[in-house]
Amino acid sequence: MSHSVRGYTNSRPQQPQRVVITGLGVISSIGIGRDVFWDHLMSGYSGIGPISSFDSSEFPVHQGAEVKQFDPTAYVLNLSPDSIGRASQFAIGAARLAVQDANLHIPEDEAYDCGVAIGTTSGEPGIIERFDDQFVASHLDEVSSRFIATYPCHVLAAHVACELGLAGAVLTIPTACAAGNHAIARAYDELRSGKAKVMLAGGADAFSRITYAGFARLGAIAPELCQPFDLNRKGMIPGEGAAFLVLETLEHALNRSAAVYSEVAGYGLSCDAYHMTAADPQGSGGVRAMECALAFAGLSPDDVDYISAHGTGTPTNDRLETIAIKRVFGNRAARIPVSGIKSMLGHAMGAASAIEALACVLAIRDGCIPPTINLYHSDPQCDLDYVPLTGRKHEVKVALSNAYAFGGNNSSLLLARYEA
């Protein structure tokens, strides 16, 4: 049999492609679009407030981080905005902003080389919630004929692809709260192996009463503030939003003279295999994900200038993440700034790590890092530099972004300043 191209036959080993980031788009609780988002993030603006997505009177908590003033008709141009769910609308919004930012035009003959990977926790929760309302009211014969075309989570990627004409790899990665990192990792693999030339990678989630009810029942939602790493932290705050990064092979970016923000240096994934909702008490899974990312990227712990923490604000997560960081970075851990931007954005679920990756890209670009707000009292068990209250100037050549999920699922993403 003859030689292979991008298959698994190793008769002609390939050089991996370098993968760069050339566009950013974000729909968040602290603003829509790269510049508003970044200004608000650096100035410590909070997107958290009383929720309006549903009546929370039966819940013991009432705060959430919702996206305000989002007009889907500004972004959803080819599909009918009313025919798709809110998470798809967010995803399309962030994807369009990212493509505009990248100044990317996809010619028809390149469509099969361009794809989308999107992470999510819930897919389209609003649509199953409507189904459940009808079910409870015994009105199943009123279920929409479009339920199946609009609910299962793969529709998020499909809707973005249809809207933007992407005909390559089109997939949703529903790995809950680590999904954004997983989607970026999958897109990176597609590009690195030369299967694709351009991938939109990101995450989206819409505010969900199912998610809210679950976290409330676990006692994991804070009553007022999200305070990662603070001694008095009381939990996470559910949020929503979407972010996309345009990833391209370096070759493709150079050929079209695109402005390059930064490079994807590598990623690491691991599983605790310990408990569905509680992390491994030694933080070992988190350690393996970070170490695997560093090894894959050919970097050492000394190369990392900034860490974007998973930092949910729950007592356990923040303590264990701190332990894991200290195990990887040793004595240097205390000198690496670590911020928890969920203090401002709440936990945007599958979108969270995509938004956090986008913030890391901007930190690398500008040499400044966002704060962890609401961090007033230091916890002896959380003794790193968490950039409390105010952002700061800090040169970032390499940023590490952690995200963890139910099922003991750990992910670490490494982003690096692009050097030709």
Added chain:
Amino acid sequence: MKMDHRVAITGLGLLSALGDSPSRLFEALCAGRSGVRSGTELQSRHRCGCHLAGRLSSDQPEKYLSGRPLRPLDRISQMASAACGLALQSGGWDAERRARVDVSLVVGTMFGGMHTIGEFDRAAIVSGPASVSPMSFANTVINAAAGQTAIWHQLRGANSTVATGSVSGISSVGHAADWIAQGKSTVVLAGGADEFSIEAFCGFGRAGLLCTDGDRAELPIPFDQRRNGFALGEGAGFLVLEDLAYARRRGARVAAEIRGYATAFDVSQGNDPDLAVRAMVRAMRTAISRSGMTADSIEFVSASANGSITRDCSELSALAAVFGERAKELPVTAIKSGTGETLGASGALQIAVALETLASGKLPGIIGLEELPPACPLEGLLARTQSIDARSALINGVGLDGNCCSLVLASLE
């Protein structure tokens, strides 16, 4: 890091309406036995005009999961854990070996724990949000089956879930193969699972996609001129994928290797028949060329066809375009009149059957197929179970949403 690792299949486990081993599934298909059955309760409760489904029997999957409390696992988690257990066993990945080498896992699924998600929300509606179960909440995330399976079998490698609708299983195998080829993982369990749920049944039914009786019999028969939609199935199937060099060093039996994988998307989602066919052609041709092969060297095809009125027709045209003159005699099988459309599981089930064909030299016929569409370019479809001396196969997945995946399997030289 180099990207030249070859990808071996060294184990396989599955649960299907036709039995819980590749050989039982295969023998049933070869004998023309279908696991798609009538259930009158489906019709009366959900009024979508379909009586048929391919369900697991009530003792699946529990009988494969012993020694620990099952309560934290919902049904899809049990299905995935059971099928992964069978796969690990068949590949020789016992607990001792798993303690030495991190095993990764990729689950392909369309719905995840659909029943859990729906029941959780409905409990909150009926009895208030304070009444919901925290244990159930953990299973409402779509990657719960992957998490539960990792806990059950102590899989500490990378853990992911892929959703591409009904082609999720093939996407999952492609994703895992990439990890091995790139040296990210040495061994990955890859495949998928979907459970039968009221939500899916009702949803597909309301969209007019399920086979309906109307004034004729329900005929979820791939490619048949009389077909009138698919029958929903359920199942789980996982492969053990391994770095070929590692598998050889440990003396593992290699069933076949995955030589290439490709995907393409129809941005019209079936509304433009030409684009639909083009995406399928693109996926097949790219998978074949990435394998270092030509269409002439593909010896049989496992089609995605499930009885869908539009998609089966597009797949026929795409096969005709890819195989040209050879299309007429091309040996093709399609398993979904036997198993139902098992969504996330279907890719692994198709691969399981294809591996049996590579090993046994027997290709199952398409159950129930009697009438080809007029001017059908593939006359070989009508063949009953036949003898075939094959060393390579093309596996197709064609999603209702426009996602097309193809994968090439080959016996080792």
